[in-house]
Amino acid sequence: MKDTAKHQGLRNQLVSLLEQKGITDKNVLEAIKKIPRHLFLNSSFEDYAYQDKAFPIGAGQTISQPYTVAFQSQLLEVKKEHKILEIGTGSGYQTAVLCAMGAKVYTVERQIELFKKTSVLFRKLGIRPKYFASGDGYKGLELHAPYDSILVTAGAPIIPKPLMAQLKIGGRLVIPLGEDVQIMTLLIRKNETQFEKHEFGEFRFVPLLEDKN
Template structure:
């Protein structure tokens, strides 16, 4: 008997997201649609809807569904938005973003992951995602400004280029803290005078954001 991924996906949304307070309908609909098992290596597919992070290629991880949901909900993405993601990884969060936003631009520094994610996302029919191999701490100036920026790696501070590439009124969600330790999720909102307002969410643990304006 094969695994009923559809049933597991419904269960994950109800038990891991809804019961923990995720109530943004666009976010929940995205999680119902995107097949997380597609973004995991063959030997890990059975854990696709487990309540935790899972290993993917190149020693990296795919984040716990609940934490991804918290980050997406905090961004308050609208259907017309343009979103920048830092740290493509397997492409799972990019797919979720693409179900909500109009345009998704995602940067990955590890070539193996960037290539795999781009191929998979195309195969799954996503036409509103662009993948770039590069330094995420510097953002992607070509398509700026962005209404939302999701950073799926931990930084010692918020890189200035990301703030510069954010629209007025836009939000960045980023884990900030020490390398390889527990960090704090921060929501950065760019105000009309160019200043930023920061709000703290929960404690998390992410792989480090490696780049010129982050961890070396």
């Protein structure tokens, strides 16, 4: 599991591309510059790891394209020590970016196969989310609520009510809403009952799966 000067050079190029696409949060850009994305991919994709593309990671899931990771991270307005709930750990790349930004990350993955694979990778890379478990993202993680922000990394037809309930007042919930194509949506909690909603155009995500058991 090597991270070479060549990989660093490719990350620098990727960061330049993200800046051209409108990512301005220096904290986000520094994290993407730091995290070796090629180690989160199947080795057959390693040569393409720093292209702005999504790739399959098994279990019918994908690692989001770097622009999407950067865009969602920027919408969160992450501050050091922020408590962030991530729904859909997947490959763990987004988790690693948030950890590199200084957040305390609580992350949930429904697919057991991915959960096991990513657990091993986190240990190898020394990435330490505050909490990592397999579970139903629709239910959130009440145990550690409330959160400064919540990030959903899969397309959801609706905003799960438990996630809204687990958000701090003033907190930010970023979720791609829709069936085939999603609208990136930001909710800011104003008080116990009111949320301010903002929409940021179309993105494509794998669906957020609900535990039917």
